[in-house]
Amino acid sequence: MEDPTVARARTPHPPTHAGTVGRERAATSTPETVVAPPVPQVSHPSESGSRETAVTVEATDFSFWYGANQALKQINLKVPSRKVTALIGPSGCGKSTFLRSINRMNDLIPGTRHDGDIELDGESLFSPDQDVVRLRRRVGMVFQKSNPFPKSIFENVAYGPRVNRLVDSRRELEDLVEHSLKRAALWDEVKDRLDKSALGLSGGQQQRLCIARALAVEPEVVLMDEPASALDPIATQKIEELIYELKSDYTIVIVTHNMQQAARVSDRTAFFYLGELIEVGNTDVIFTNPKKEQTEAYITGRFG
């Protein structure tokens, strides 16, 4: 399961991006797919072998309004499993709105409405029997501004699994906390002060703690809203390496204003402009040979 190339996270693109939009659907029904815990639902194509990729999140004609203001216009986008999909575009283009629609965080804002649909593993996010609390457990989120709870480091990670009753004993909880902190590459830095306040950590450590917290409730998808925009280059690099490692187990969608970051960490890139999805494709293609003029203008810094 561990890809040996994972350690070299600075490699901008893994060798293959085999899944094309047209083929992705097929994989969900491919019989010989392997089910890999702890993520139960998807096939797990290895980085180099399989030519097909399962789709985890699929938006169909998805539109979104804040009051009278339409923020998203008929978005059609497929997010492949266990890949990093970057959403880029100038401020106000709707990329964050789209991201926050995937775990329905926009529900919290009064006066919003939507049209069309987003499916998670073929299941509509907006169907009446969708439990939004359960949905948000399956789709974790990391925010732009690190937001650790005013609790100890341990409690920050332990609170989610405990509330969601994912563990039966203290022992299990401790294991899960340790595992999550290790996954977030934070364990070695905090293992001796787990009972200290999380607010005493540095900005980069706080953000990795928030990632650990999100991973602790065992999500399938992790949404990241400009996770490194408030961090210095070294902390940013750590977060990027982490994203690169996490994609072997999680489907990741990341919003970023940083073109280099999108190019470095993502497998696929979607360019949003004025509420529309202008272009989506493999990251190397988008950055070297975009089809649309607007995309090229944006990534070369001519506007935005």
Add this chain to the structure above:
Amino acid sequence: MTDAINRRRKIQNTVWLTLTGVASLLVVVPLILIFYHLISSGAGALNVAFFTRLPAPVGETGGGMANALLGTAQLVFYAGLFGIPIAVAVGVFMAEAGRTRFGSFVRLVADVMNGIPSIVVGIFVWAWVVVAMGGFSLLAGAIALAVMLIPMVARTTEEMVRLVPKELREGGQALGFTRWRTTLGIVLPAAKSGILTGVLVALARIAGETAPLLFTAFGNPFWEWRLNEPVASLPLLIYQYAISPYDDWHRQAWAASLVLIGLVLVVNVLARSIFKNPYRSR
């Protein structure tokens, strides 16, 4: 030309800064005078007996205010016991549902209640509790003080809960927490120090209230522990002693005032040291 304008601006600046400075001094001076006066008139009457003995019978000198100290503590304790949970709950409601019609109605009610003269609260509690119970009581006094406390604490709780960054709330909900779990487990702990400060300031404030106790707790020359009996309190005893014709009682009233204002000061300083907003400093 420009020199003249510049000079004018400098003079204006000095004038206005001086005016605000003088106004600030005017605020500080009364407090210093109050303390000076209380200490010079009351410190002499502060002795061990003051804190340990019951009031002396009329005509005798000596005695103390131990029962009134206890009574004030009891009244504040019960008022807090009844009032704080309600006030915090209302404050959370106003912060969470403040935009709804009912939410803004509740806020209006809280603001009006904050402005109600305390004597009116006393009369109201007299009519609804004292008359119904058939007599003055510690319970009625505590209810009157709780009625004073609830709008104060509710409003500070609301402000403090609103200060909690929305990212923190979203962080909880993004983990699959329900709204009440997020509020109770994340938002309230984050607002804890601010709420505690508001509670302490409000407790200090009601500890000095006199009017609501006049026809509720009434006063009592003896020790009293029962909820359904009248009870002594420092503010009432100050009032009673101050309007008496005896010099010794006047001295004791000064001493009691000194104790009361000292308590308020200590609690306020304590409240200030507790209050820190971790999201502001870092």
